Amino acid sequence: xxxxxxxxxxxxxxxxxxxxxxxxxxxxxxxxxxxxxxxxxxxxxxxxxxxxxxxxxxxxxxxxxxxxxxxxxxxxxxxxxxxxxxxxxxxxxxxxxxxxxxxxxxxxxxxxxx
Amino acid sequence: xxxxxxxxxxxxxxxxxxxxxxxxxxxxxxxxxxxxxxxxxxxxxxxxxxxxxxxxxxxxxxxxxxxxxxxxxxxxxxxxxxxxxxxxxxxxxxxxxxxxxxxxxxxxxxxxxxxx
Numbered sequence: 001x002x003x004x005x006x007x008x009x010x011x012x013x014x015x016x017x018x019x020x021x022x023x024x025x026x027x028x029x030x031x032x033x034x035x036x037x038x039x040x041x042x043x044x045x046x047x048x049x050x051x052x053x054x055x056x057x058x059x060x061x062x063x064x065x066x067x068x069x070x071x072x073x074x075x076x077x078x079x080x081x082x083x084x085x086x087x088x089x090x091x092x093x094x095x096x097x098x099x100x101x102x103x104x105x106x107x108x109x110x111x112x113x114x
Numbered sequence: 115x116x117x118x119x120x121x122x123x124x125x126x127x128x129x130x131x132x133x134x135x136x137x138x139x140x141x142x143x144x145x146x147x148x149x150x151x152x153x154x155x156x157x158x159x160x161x162x163x164x165x166x167x168x169x170x171x172x173x174x175x176x177x178x179x180x181x182x183x184x185x186x187x188x189x190x191x192x193x194x195x196x197x198x199x200x201x202x203x204x205x206x207x208x209x210x211x212x213x214x215x216x217x218x219x220x221x222x223x224x225x226x227x228x229x230x
Contacts, residue, residue, distance in 0.1 A: 035220075101149055
């Protein structure tokens with residue numbers, strides 16, 4: 001079945017360490033997104049990518065980095081510069097035209113900084 | 115910048131009853147899309163319903179329908195004959211359509227509990 005796979009589901013990190021969250025999709029979607037979800041704040045956009053080898057900052061990109069070397073993959077690195085990294089991270093993709101706004105989400109990765 | 119407001123952090127309703135979730139938004143755009151997304155406990159977020167602003171007719175998907183009031187910038191979701199599986203976080207979202215640059219702005223969510 002087609003879908004979006006995020007890993008790991010749970011991750012613990014010590015302060016000062018970088019961590020990379022994986023996001024893979026087999027939906028043949030061009031656009032991919034990373035959102036951060038915090039209680040009472042909804043979803044906030046971190047980074048997004050419309051095509052391979054291109055990506056743009058979202059509303060809260062500071063302390064995060066991404067790459068898009070393959071259409072199927074859009075990993076997110078949470079760097080030590082992110083001051084409050086404990087959160088639930090959601091990866092999503094969209095088919096674009098004809099399915100405007102219909103995001104397909106992964107199951108999420110919960111990051112806890114100890 | 116667009117903003118989306120969901121003023122009901124939590125709601126609960128008896129099974130089989132009807133419940134309405136509220137959403138308001140602020141934009142100067144005339145053409146846009148509005149969405150309701152559902153996030154069940156420990157499960158993936160999925161699209162419930164979509165409304166295009168230029169369409170006057172309210173969108174309907176089975177037991178889910180919206181009341182879209184463009185002038186009032188209001189977009190409420192009505193769930194009829196509620197079921198236990200409707201228990202979830204519900205997010206209202208706004209999108210200004212830009213070719214090749216679709217970004218959604220989400221509200222803070224409403225946690226809905228269906229009581230058996």
